[in-house]
Amino acid sequence: MNLTVELGPLSLKTPLIAASGTVGSVVDFSDSVDFRLYGAAVAKSVSPEPWDGRQPPRIGPAGGGMLNGIGIQNPGIDAWIDLYADAIEKVPTHVWGSVVAHDIPGFALVASKMSQTVVTAIEVNLSCPNLDGQPFALDPALSAEVVSAVREATSLPIGAKLSPDARPIADVAGAVMDAGVDWVVVANTAMGAAIDPDTRRPVLSGLVGGYSGEAIRPLTMRCVLEIASAFPEVPILACGGVSSAAHVAEYMLAGASAVGIGTAHLAKPRIAASITKDLHRYGRNHSVAHITDLTGAFEPW
Numbered sequence: 001m002n003l004t005v006e007l008g009p010l011s012l013k014t015p016l017i018a019a020s021g022t023v024g025s026v027v028d029f030s031d032s033v034d035f036r037l038y039g040a041a042v043a044k045s046v047s048p049e050p051w052d053g054r055q056p057p058r059i060g061p062a063g064g065g066m067l068n069g070i071g072i073q074n075p076g077i078d079a080w081i082d083l084y085a086d087a088i089e090k091v092p093t094h095v096w097g098s099v100v101a102h103d104i105p106g107f108a109l110v111a112s113k114m115s116q117t118v119v120t121a122i123e124v125n126l127s128c129p130n131l132d133g134q135p136f137a138l139d140p141a142l143s144a145e146v147v148s149a150v151r152e153a154t155s156l157p158i159g160a161k162l163s164p165d166a167r168p169i170a171d172v173a174g175a176v177m178d179a180g181v182d183w184v185v186v187a188n189t190a191m192g193a194a195i196d197p198d199t200r201r202p203v204l205s206g207l208v209g210g211y212s213g214e215a216i217r218p219l220t221m222r223c224v225l226e227i228a229s230a231f232p233e234v235p236i237l238a239c240g241g242v243s244s245a246a247h248v249a250e251y252m253l254a255g256a257s258a259v260g261i262g263t264a265h266l267a268k269p270r271i272a273a274s275i276t277k278d279l280h281r282y283g284r285n286h287s288v289a290h291i292t293d294l295t296g297a298f299e300p301w
């Protein structure tokens with residue numbers, strides 16, 4: 001099966017995208033993850049100044065998934081450029097940056113500085129659940145303002161990362177497309193929490209954090225279907241609970257053009273190898289010559 005896909009203005013050699021925050025700076029994971037098997041790898045989100053992140057504990061199992069409350073610990077854009085800009089050039093696939101900030105000028109500043117490096121696209125992280133206050137992605141107008149500022153700050157292609165907690169999520173997708181994004185990333189973690197009944201302590205120091213992994217796939221699937229139905233022309237990078245080729249096919253049938261792998265990397269950093277092999281097998285078994293033939297091709301009852 002031909003795995004090449006188009007995501008907005010980008011041509012990618014495969015629909016698999018390494019999701020932000022699950023492969024570190026990308027550079028740090030070059031020994032454990034085979035980035036040749038990805039259409040792109042997204043670096044952890046970067047803010048205007050260094051952020052320490054939240055206090056431990058900030059990661060833990062919950063239900064069928066995982067909770068994290070990292071709080072986007074990162075060195076800030078200036079140190080990020082010093083640390084990684086040169087090494088990114090050696091990664092054997094596209095590396096995208098991810099920008100985050102507490103305010104709109106901060107997003108624009110990071111995007112502008114990041115554009116001076118060899119990243120080939122920028123994700124606008126509107127949806128981190130681990131910062132104080134409401135994520136931008138819950139508000140269509142605010143999301144559009146952030147995107148407009150980033151659009152002015154860079155000529156690189158940009159994607160907006162949405163939240164599965166936004167209602168209706170299609171309103172946010174429409175607003176950010178109008179503001180100039182080239183695709184939407186659907187989605188970040190869902191907000192969740194858990195308490196250990198023995199210790200009476202929350203799993204996360206911050207109580208509420210981001211829920212990810214297998215358990216969220218049906219929630220994210222619903223988001224992809226809603227956006228694809230409202231805006232069939234909007235390019236979608238689906239991300240949530242992917243750990244097999246069947247999950248990739250499922251998201252593409254729902255309308256995605258590319259598919260992110262996140263939490264699955266924590267247990268299996270080399271998971272893209274088996275997913276790629278199984279995608280080819282799926283193509284043979286189902287007579288699919290080009291993976292793009294799957295996009296939006298689910299059969300309604």
Ligand SMILES: Cc1cc2nc3c(=O)[nH]c(=O)nc-3n(C[C@H](O)[C@H](O)[C@H](O)COP(=O)(O)O)c2cc1C
Binds near residue numbers: 068070264
């Ligand atoms: C430990 C951890 C850190 C993450 N950090 C970021 C981040 O810095 N920026 C971002 O946009 N998303 C971040 N995410 C969200 C993932 O990129 C992804 O959208 C989400 O986990 C859903 O996909 P999954 O179920 O495959 O993990 C993080 C997720 C995890 C588990």
